[in-house]
Amino acid sequence: MDNLFQNNSGETSEHPPREMLLLFVDGELQAKEAAQLEAHLEACWPCRVKTQKVQDAIADIIEFDDQVLTPRLNPPQGWRNFDRKLNQLVAASGKQPLRSRLFGSLGRFLPSSHLFMLPRYLVRSAGVLILLALIVTLVIRLRHEPTVSASQFLANAIEAQALQTRTTPDPVVHQRLQVRRKDQTRDASVNFEIWNDTRNSRVREFLTDGNQSIPIPASASTVKDQTRNPGGDLISELEQVLKANHMDPARPLSAASYQSWHNTLQHQQDEVTRSKLPGGVDVLTLRTVPASPVNVGQIAEAVFVVRAKDWEPSELRLNVHAETGNRIYELTEDLSEVLNLAQVDPKIFGNETIASAPAPKASPQMSPASSPLAKLNPGIVPLVTQPVASADLEVEALRLLNQAGADLGEQISVKRTSAGLLEITGIVETDKRKSEIVSALAPLVSNPSVRIDIQTVAEAVAKQTSNKPTPLPSTRAVEITSNTMAAEPDLRAYFSGKGKDTDEAIRQYASRIVSLSGRAMDHLWAMKRLLNQFSPEEVRALTPEARNKWISLIRSHARSYQQTSESLRRELHPVFFPTQSLGIASEGSAITDIDDLTHLVNQLFELGSSNDRVIRSAVTSSSGGVMTTVTKTPQFWQSLKNAESLAARIAH
C-alpha cells in the first residue's frame, strides 16, 4: 500500500492526485508523504512533468506579480501619516501596565493563540525558553527601572524646555554652565553663562572666572584677543566642536541641540538608563554611539543627562575624536531659569557698558549678590548677535512641516520678517497636534533666527480675550444633504437594488467623493502655497540643495494629487462613466525650468479647482441639474485625466 496514493474520494492509485503535487511543491506534505512522493517522482516521468507544470505556473504568477502588479500597488500617501497616528495612539494608550508588559512578553512566547498549531517539540522547547526568559526578564526588571526610547527621551526633553519658554512672556533663557575639557595632556575648566532672549534672537555669553565676569563677543574665536582670558580658548574650542557636529553653541546644554547632532547619524546605538545622582536626584541618561567610525573633530560618543522629575538637562558629555587621542568635554549645569525680559537688566542685551551688577529683578533662583555679572569688567561692550534667517532655512522649515503633515490646510504660516527672523506661527486644534508640530520643528527650536509660536485654539481664544481679536482656524464645512444634491437621480439609479439602504448608500458615496476631492484640493493648495512662498528670483538664489528640496516638496504634492484624483475617478467611474476607460495619466515632457514649473502648477491649480467645483456642485448642493450634467460628460472625464497628466508631469 505504501506505493499507492489516495485521492480525496478515498480511491487509490499508483499515481498521486494532482492536488498532492501542489502540496509537495509548496512543502505542505507531511515528511512521510513527501518522501513517498519524492520516491515516486524519481521513477515516474508523467508525474514529474505534471509537477514541472505546476512549478512553471507558479513561476509565471510570481513574474507577473513582480513586473506588472507590484509596481502599481504603491500607497498613494506614501505612509506619511502612520507615525503620527501611532504617536497619538501611544499617547492615548498611556504607559503599558507592568502586568501587561510582563504577560505581554510572556504571551508573545506562549503559543496560546489559536492562530497556529505548533509541533509538540516546539511547545516543549518554548516552555523551557519561557522559564528562562521569565527569570532573565525578572532579573533585568529588578535591576533596572523601565526607561523610554531615545526618540521619546529627546522629544520629552525638548517639549519640557519648550514649555518653559512658552509659558513665560518674552522669555529669556539663562543658563550658568561649567565646562571641563580632558585629554591625555591636560585638564581645563571654565564657568560661563548664557542669556538667550528667544523672542528677539539675542544671545549674550559671559565668562565667569572667580570674581570676574567677562562678556564674550558674538564670535568666541576672538575672545582670546579681546579678553586675554585663557577660558576664551576653551569656549572657542567648544564652539567649534559644537558647530562641527551640528549642535547649537547658543544652547549647548539642550535636548534640541543634542537631537540636531543625533539626526545627522545614519546608524547609532542609543541606550537610555535611569539612575540616582549622589545627592539622591533621579536622572535619565541617554548614551549615543555612532555605528560608523568617525573623523577627527566628530563626536565618538555622547552622553546626555536629564532630571527624571522635569526632564531638565543637567549634564552633557562629548567624547570627540582628535588626532592625538580623544578629548572629552563635559558641560554641567549650575543654574537654569527662564525669565521674563522685563526681569532682566536691559544692560545685558543693550549696547551700554555694564559696570555694575545687572541684578535681575525677579529671579527666585538667583539673588543679585550671587550674579556673576555683578563683577563684570567695565569698559567691555558685548556685541549684539543678530542672526538672519536665510531662504534655505525657510525651505527647511517647510520641509519639516511637510514631514509632520502640517502643510495640508492647517493654519500654519512660515515667513521671514523684515528684521530677518523666520516666524513659524499657527493655530491648531489640540494639544497633541501642537506637540507633534513643535516636535517636528525641534531641529529649528534652538536656532536664534527662528521664532516658533504654535497655539491651540483654546490658547488663541484665551489670548483673544486679552488682546486684539485673533482669526480662528478655518474649517472645511461640508454639508451632505441627500435630498437636494444635483446628482441624486444618477446616484439613486445606481444604488437602488444594490441590497442595502439606498439613501444611506448615496449619503456615504457623496461623502466619500467630497472627501477625496477635498484631499486632492489640499494638495493643490499646498503646491500653490509653496510656489507663492518665494519669488522666482528668490528661488534662483536658493542653494542647489535647498532648491531641490523645494521642488521635491512640490513634486510630492503633485504625486499625491495625481493618486488621489485617480482614486476619485475610480469612484466616479461606475456611477457616471461606466462606458469610459479608466486609463492612467501620461507624464508628457519633463519640466525644464522654474518658469515652466510655475506655469504648470498654476495651470493645474485652475483645472483642479474647476473639477472640484463641478464635483461639489453635483453632490453637495441643490444647484440644479446643470452640474450633474457636466459631471457626466466625456469632457469632464477628460478634464480629470488632464489634471492628472499635468500632475504627473510636475511629479516626473
Add this chain to the structure above:
Amino acid sequence: MLLHRLRKKATTAAAAEACLEAELLDFKQDTLTLEEKVTRYFEQWRDPVNRYVVAAFGDPAEAEEITQEAFLQLYTRLHSGQSIVNVRAWVFRAAHSLAISRIRSQQFIELLDDEDWEMLRRSLVDASPNPEQRLAQIEKFSRLRTAIARLTAPERQCLHLRTKGLRYREIAEILDLGTSTIAETLYRVIDKLTQEHNG
C-alpha cells in the same frame, strides 16, 4: 534536476522561515519599546499587506488606510498584554477583516483595465532589449491578466496571500477557512491559470 530544485527550494524556504522566526525572537527581547517594535513590524510588512489588500480588494487609497489601521490594532492588542504568536499573519488577518467590512460592499475594480494594460504593454515593449522574448512575455502576461480577472474573490485572496509567502495554515486562519479548503482553492487557481496559459 527538478527534484534537486525542489529540495533546494524547501531548504531555502525553511531557512527564510528560520530567519523570520529569529527576527521575531529578536523583537520579543525587551530591548525595544512596544512602539518601536510595532514600527519595525510596520516597516517590514506594510508593503506586502498593502499589496494584498489592493490586489484582492482593489482600492489603493482605502488599502493604505486599512494597512495602517491593522498595525495600529496590532499596537493596541500588544499594549493590552494579549498574546500573538505569528504577528505577520495576525496583521494580514486584521487587514483582511477591515477590507471585508470597508471595501467588499463596493464593486471590485480591476487593477488593469484595457487602457491601462495597453499602456503598460507599450512600456514593456519599449523597455525590451530582446523584442521577441519580450513579446512572448507580454503574451503570457496578457493571458495571466485575463485568467486572474476571472478568479472568484476567495481564489483571488488565496492566490495573493500565497504570493506574499504565507503558508496554507496561515491563509486558512486569515480567511477563516480550513487548510484543506485552501489547498483545494489554490490547486484550482493553478489549474485555471495553467489552462489559460496553455490557451
